[in-house]
Amino acid sequence: MKNIFFSIILLATLAVSCNQSSNKNDNEQANDSTAIAKTQDLSAIQNDTVKAVASKDTPSQEVEKHTAKEQAQNFIITPIVKDYLALKNAFVADNDKAASSAGKQLISTLSKVDMKTIPANKHKQYMDIAEDAKENAEHIGDNAGKIDHQREHFAILSKDVSDLITLFGTTEKLYQDFCPMFNDGKGTIWISEAKAIKNPYYGNKMLTCGSLKKEL
Amino acid sequence: MKKVLKIILATLLFIFIAIQFYQPALNVNKGQVYQTDFAKVYFVPTNVQRILQNACYDCHSNNTKDKWYANIQPMALLMKRHIDDGKAQLNFSEFGSLGSRRQISKVKGMANQIKDDEMPLASYKIMHSNAKLSKKQKKLIVDWMNKTADSLSTIN
Numbered sequence: 001m002k003n004i005f006f007s008i009i010l011l012a013t014l015a016v017s018c019n020q021s022s023n024k025n026d027n028e029q030a031n032d033s034t035a036i037a038k039t040q041d042l043s044a045i046q047n048d049t050v051k052a053v054a055s056k057d058t059p060s061q062e063v064e065k066h067t068a069k070e071q072a073q074n075f076i077i078t079p080i081v082k083d084y085l086a087l088k089n090a091f092v093a094d095n096d097k098a099a100s101s102a103g104k105q106l107i108s109t110l111s112k113v114d115m116k117t118i119p120a121n122k123h124k125q126y127m128d129i130a131e132d133a134k135e136n137a138e139h140i141g142d143n144a145g146k147i148d149h150q151r152e153h154f155a156i157l158s159k160d161v162s163d164l165i166t167l168f169g170t171t172e173k174l175y176q177d178f179c180p181m182f183n184d185g186k187g188t189i190w191i192s193e194a195k196a197i198k199n200p201y202y203g204n205k206m207l208t209c210g211s212l213k214k215e216l
Numbered sequence: 217m218k219k220v221l222k223i224i225l226a227t228l229l230f231i232f233i234a235i236q237f238y239q240p241a242l243n244v245n246k247g248q249v250y251q252t253d254f255a256k257v258y259f260v261p262t263n264v265q266r267i268l269q270n271a272c273y274d275c276h277s278n279n280t281k282d283k284w285y286a287n288i289q290p291m292a293l294l295m296k297r298h299i300d301d302g303k304a305q306l307n308f309s310e311f312g313s314l315g316s317r318r319q320i321s322k323v324k325g326m327a328n329q330i331k332d333d334e335m336p337l338a339s340y341k342i343m344h345s346n347a348k349l350s351k352k353q354k355k356l357i358v359d360w361m362n363k364t365a366d367s368l369s370t371i372n
Contacts, residue, residue: 127315139325148332149328152328156321156324186366
């Protein structure tokens with residue numbers, strides 16, 4: 001009995017001292033991380049100079065950039081639409097895993113968008129839509145195995161993509177379709193590249209249910 | 217044999233005591249009123265707000281109504297993780313700082329999560345009987361959320 005009592009006291013003191021030493025470790029770690037931060041800063045500066053040099057020594061590229069800037073007035077949403085359509089087709093095929101990876105692809109495409117190519121007067125609207133689209137795509141990406149949940153976010157995402165198309169226009173022929181059943185019978189839209197109805201909201205169960213709302 | 221048992225028990229006790237020294241800050245505000253709070257941004261009927269407070273705000277706001285085990289490890293750590301995750305997805309205290317489009321999406325998302333019985337979490341409901349929503353309660357808040365999302369969508 002005596003032994004147990006002593007060992008508990010010993011353990012308790014050990015616990016206290018361990019805690020103190022772990023605090024010390026924390027401090028050391030903090031120092032380490034500031035050191036890392038500093039080196040990161042340095043490398044960032046280096047990157048910047050590299051960029052500056054790169055942009056300096058190619059005047060022809062700068063000319064290209066200028067023309068690109070003029071074209072920027074019509075920023076092209078094709079890559080975003082392309083990823084959206086891949087996502088849509090995954091849902092048509094009832095494939096939650098393909099939807100998940102298409103969702104992740106869409107996130108990376110959205111993150112790669114160069115804001116400089118978007119006309120200033122549309123910046124705010126674009127950011128608003130893109131942030132929402134990204135969040136919905138994240139939910140789709142993270143929820144393989146829960147296709148119903150993915151489809152709920154796909155419905156909101158479809159509205160985002162539709163608004164993007166209204167905002168920036170499209171070079172390819174697209175169709176806005178309407179599913180009257182989804183969203184508790186209130187209906188919801190989706191965008192398709194084909195005229196024939198292939199409903200992504202219920203997949204195989206109701207593949208040809210829905211109607212063409214308008215051509216874009 | 218008895219000795220081995222004693223050693224095991226002592227070790228467990230030791231671990232239990234040792235982890236008590238890790239005490240991260242609790243998710244509690246000190247009477248601060250958030251102008252961006254959901255209830256300030258929208259007109260939320262009292263019966264809806266009461267359900268949100270009881271069933272959602274613990275993990276989805278800057279103020280958790282802590283239980284007695286909030287300071288005891290490993291429960292505290294588990295709770296902290298849940299609250300951090302919850303707030304990253306949806307924070308009622310800072311709802312007003314989101315853009316209008318995202319607010320609409322969040323409201324729709326909430327309605328869907330409740331309707332699909334994904335939220336409140338089953339593990340949370342074990343300890344919080346208030347969060348066990350009846351069919352009627354669910355319908356009340358889901359209908360209100362859908363109505364709110366729809367009216368916001370037509371404005372924008």
